[in-house]
Amino acid sequence: MRTAALLTLAGLPALAGAQVWEFRGPAPAYFGQLEGMQPQKSPVAGAIRVVRPHPTDPQVIYLGAVNGGVWVTRDALADEPEWTPLTDYHQSLSVGDLEFDTTDPTNQTLVAGVGRFSALGLNGGPRSGLLVTENAGQTWEPAGLNDLLDRNIYAVIKRGSLLMATVNQASQGAVGLYRSTDSGIAFSVVSGAPTSGLPAGAAYDLIAHPTDPQRFYVGIGGSNAGVYASLDAGATWHNLTRNVTGFSGSTNNVLLSYSPHGFDALWVLFANASVANGVWRIQQPSSLGSLWTALDLPGTDEDGTFIGINPGRQGHIHLSLLADRANSNVVYVGGDRQPTSNGDRGGFPNSIGAMNFTGRLFRGDASRPTGQQWRPTTHNGTSRNSAPHADSRSAFFDAQGNIIQGDDGGIYKRLSPASTSGDWISINGTLGAFEFHSIAWDRLSAIALAGSQDNATAEQIETDSTLWRVIGSGDGGRPAVDDLNPQFSERYTSAQYLLSFMRRRVNALNQVTSVDFPQLRLGPGVTAYDADAAQFYTPVYHNTQQSGHLVFLFSSKVFESTTRGDTVAEVTLAPVFPNPNPEPLEGTPTAAAYGARAGSLARPEVLYVGTSAGNLYYRAAAGGFFALLPEYPGAGSGVRDIIVKPDDWRTVVVCSFTRAYITRDAGTTWFDITANLTDTALRSLAWIPPRPSSSDAHRLVIGGLGGAWAKDPTSGSVASDPWQPFGLFLPKAPVRDLEYDDTRRLLVAGLLGRGCWTVHVDACPADLNADGVVDFNDFLIYINLFTLRDPRADLNGDGVVDFNDFLFFINIFGQPC
Template identity: 25%
Template sequence: MRGPADREIEGQVTSPEGGETGRARPPGGKALLRLLSLLEEAGLNGQAEATLQRVLSPEGRAEFRARAARFTVAPPADLGAGPPGHPAPFTGDTQGGGGPAIAERYIAAAQRLGPPTTAGPQWRCLGPWTIPNGQTYGASRVNVSGRVSAIAIDPRRPDHLLCGSAHGGVWESLNRGASWAPRTDYAATLTVGALAFNPSDPRTVYCGTGEGNWWSYLGAGLLRSTDGGTTWATLCGAPFTGQGFYDLRVDHADGQRLLAATTEGLYTSNDGGVTWTQRRSGAHWSVTLAPPGAAAELLVGAADGVYRSVDGGVNWAADALPGAPASWNRLAVAIAPSNPEVAYVWGASGAASYLYRRAAGSWTQVASPPGVNTGQAWYDWFLAVSPDRDTQVYCGAIEVHRGDLSGTTWTWVNLTNKGTSGDSIHPDQHAIAFEPGRPDCLYVGNDGGLFRSDNRGLNWQHCNNGLIISEFEYLAQDYGSSRWLIGGTQDNGTQRWSGAAAWEHVADGDGGDCGVNRNDPRRVFHTYFGMSPERSESRGDWGSWAGIAPPVPPGEGSAFYPPFECSATTGDTVAMGGDALYIARNGGAWTRLVFPSAARSSALAIPDADSVYVGTTDGRLYRSTWSGTAWSGLVALTPPRTGAFLSDIFVQPSNTRRMWVTSRRVGGGRVFRSDDGGSTWTDCTAGLPTLPINAVEVDDRDPQRIWVAADLGVYQSLDGGASWTSFSNGLPNMFVGDLLFQPHARVLRVGTRNRGVWEIPVDGWMTRPQCGVQWSGNLGPNAEGRWFTHSWPATWHVVWTVMPTTPRPGAPQVSWTVRVERADAERVTYWMTVKNLTPQALTFEGRYCILSRY
């Protein structure tokens, strides 16, 4: 989704509506930048290179590398050489083994988690249940959720839908998408690439894990449901472990015959998916079958072209296309359901798109839809033919284009971006399905969720209520409120939560890191990708943002989502890290601090207004301090692990010698503690899964109690990192990207990809009120007095009672009123005016009852 920062990466602007115009985006687009950065951070550089080889042509790879240098993990070489161990991009996995070995590590970690138990506190979901006002490329707005990668509709019950989220699992609806329930939260992986009902017995449904478009390396095999998609179990791991599914088909005539198109090949099964035979190698994106009762023709779209089979998928022969390129970045195929003699091919190679139609046994090239952009064809691409018309075709890319053939003339309509009139939906299209028996009713899945049209795409209705699959990158909080968060989401902008199930969309574009001023929570910050911070003075209200970008010199880069922080305790210091560190104090101008040698920021901590710590993508750690008039140059601390991407830093405000850092780089320590301000480090990784660690939080009441977030799960230590246990009770097996602790409400929160935001009461919810005596007083006959008690957290719900301590039955003895003063952004003072209603002197107690800390 485009935002204000996109020109930085595109180098040119798009159409006035923000839609597709030729080659405005770089090859692979922002999606590829994000994916390769994620892989590089974890040291999976071999997987990054394999992905790049698969999705782009040699020319596209060269152009991508040139543009990506400003956003990759390693800073550009022309900024200077890093220290020994500085990672070079795409040079081999630190763990080796490729996709299967990576997937096995995640599968092993998932086995340690599992379904909820009744022991201890449990996580619960905060949504977003839906997000109104979501961004489109047209004038209209729409409710959104998150990235949908697959759709399947029950062939015998059209109101029964299954929806696959990229990393949010399988979801089921029994009312055409009006409401949803998650069905695979505790499977070995929540990555979904393909879904398919058995047409002859829809009680059987298959799910190909490992989303081919993105999360391919997390594939854990094939899942099967025998009750229509409500419960699932792993059917097979091999040969799909570490592979991503693009397509999955069940033969109409034989429900035991399945075909799978994956990142590594084309496979067939003749026993209902239990065992598989690889028929072709290399990336295969799309499989299509002739309709029931027709000749048993199969077509597949692969990296080396279109292939045809007439023996159930055992043997395949090339089906030549006139004027076709030698290789493809994406290729989709579709046989017309109403006429098996007609078929279509929709492909992308480099900057060009290709559309072919087969009739009377021969292929003819057709002019592509106008304005199609192929820059993200590897990521968002589909093809479908209307069930009842062999002359109507739907081509998905960034937008959905419908083509109608009349005679020899094609008419094209952009269905998803209506410009200044009509309803639009979110861009970046991944999946399409038609309701059985209603060819005018179709569903599409994209980066904004699931949408339905009842008139062949002319009008749309969102199906995103209860589809909780938003992809949060970062979170920030108001410490004075237990029900206020702001977070950046992938391709869906910045969202705000104030206690309701529906979150508020407060900024467009890509949502990056966020911050809240702890002294004045009306002042909040959000970022896009790149060095693009904005500030609001009204808690992030829509339209209240103003750009405050630091003065970044030409050619200087950053991580795709650079770290941004506000002071963790007092003060108004903010910082943002790119290839230099930028600090602003008390709303003043930015100060630029240069690294001693080339480095790229990856993590920040500001324990107080006078100290800033920055970690880098190659494991270095620096500190700058405020002298009273200026910020010091960056002082190097001892690296906890050379060459390891630092993902988070925590510096204890009450004792800045105690520090924690985490790393996403597998193959070594990923959680470290220093007790001497960063001079020496203790590796505290033992007991954690062999996965990237993304964030760390520390209990403000007990510095020995630590929580860390991994790619799967949250883990707790009660002994300063010496040992760890899972703290994931009730948390789905999902990617946990960010971690926040609300000290007053005593809740821990996570932002996930793609299962929204979750929270857990770290000590359990209060099961009974906590009561006590706070003060005592006395008053003379009929006198009135005033008492106060201060520094109570504003998040707490407290009831006050004044109770006489000398029994005098027969009539009321005291009356009192309670008034609340907001002492600061986080705490309140209670003022109690007490009146003695008797003619005698009176003693009494001021008693409190805490009903909730939340």
């Protein structure tokens, strides 16, 4: 069994005895939504934005995960490659692009561009410019921290001191092409400049000619959409696409790929309104006057209806393009998912033998007649009907001529891509880049389970293992675990829109003993689904005090079940005379706290619910009505999470996207406790009570953009007390959810891009070598990290390693164990 290995770059062990976050997986999760990879147990590992195989060594592959940072493997030909994260502790793990600098003959110089491309609403970390390494990823230096701040980097190129980056979205500054000639110290905006020839507008793919260091190509969207060429290293540009039809103001993705073999050929694939709308090729583009030739649109006939490569309409992020490296007539394209039969209105199999919503991938040949130019590289285009995960994002050849693809399930290899005798295989190995949006913890068996973007719900196979298994398919819903019974727990899981809602009874050995599918019956012949629309990720909460009780937050209504989900009743506001109908809640219900205590007395009837409108409601009696808490100060900003003090139902903490508030009298008076939390995109709360008969303080932990922070919520100065980073060495991916196990004194975090992590809350914070004491050896470990300016030495989480971090360590070094 593989288990977590933390801090491998520094040669340090997994620190179960220190207050250090430990990786719990998945790395990978088995039984994912793949086809033909059963011998490998169909592994998935999370969304990959870009793959970059080493130009000459087939063992080495770099990749950029959508929200999981840059990784490398140096044994890519192994059955299960070992992957190493390279940028876990830099400011952002959201990768837009990753490229080799071909002026470095040792192939050790790479540049990564930071951008948000998650299928979960483009969520991610801060847009912080570029990262550059000159030693194969051992260390990285930032570039463009000022000129590229808050710009979404789509593509990037480095050629010595020349750096160029394209920006397709920006919360400040312009979109378009940025250029630096001083190694990234300063960037200027080329797009829209009077003499540049490049129009203003969103910029997409950017590629270099393979042998001419002065020639580059860029794809532009919007009203001036097209492909532009530069013959002077990006200073000036010329429109190449005068005869190309299909570009429009709705063009929101443009991909480029170059084939230098036989004759120069430049390929373009573009999407309008997120649907692939054209594949064109131009021969000898250096002449600037050459004309383009259109290929057929790739796709299949599904019982009389043509379906292209984006039946899921996700071409703004789910497209790939790769020119063949040996034949300039041949190109490979990828889209989002397979369609069903009958024009995507039927079932499986479809026309090419697909049995699931897997990858949509084709090989095109411009030398073939119209109507015969495309063949699938999946399903009946393979030897065993194989296909990778849906949602292709990147494709590149490795040194052996195989295609390496990144998609929303991980990284996969197509053997012998020019023939139907090859197949798709996984090379996910130990890669761990899952985008978790929610997490649950089973205290009985010490097993984590989580809802993920694009990779269903997953759960640990064994306690402490980084190996997980996928439950269901599609996008994973928000899980819940009722573990109040000492003999068994009940795990509730679903897909998007609460589809396939399932209840599994599991014993302490993590063995499933029964499986049911609760119907949420609201009355005879009526379910909650009939009364209201489920949310895409419908929040589900189990009662912390009474087994079998659940709450479901639908689009506008709240449903309570006292029968383990079999039946439900709506919880409403009281009617206002003379209207006999209950008043509706304002906004979509987004968060709840269900069940509380008053000292030793259980209060299972207590229910707090917050909405997207920033309203907070409270129910005081079982079967009673909601009451609006009008004094809650967060109106207008959606509620993200609610936590109740474990022994006092009147003390409640609520967080919105940017603020946190506490009440100690059930909502009559409130205190803003946000203090020093700024730009943190707050998401989740956990309350850690002191150990019994100890002098420990309470700790309130809040998770958000790039970390988890804590302070004492019972302090008289809680409003002004600063938050401190909680635990050491948590990757800088967004913390989307927190769960606390008071039995094990263990905090569990779900990260958007780096999976599941845990920390022992009572461990010695400064015991870095996990020997049970804080001594000079721990001091030496930190001094080594600090001297190297290793990002892990940034203990106060401000994005820089400086003397303040040293003082922070001295403070925790002096704390008793």
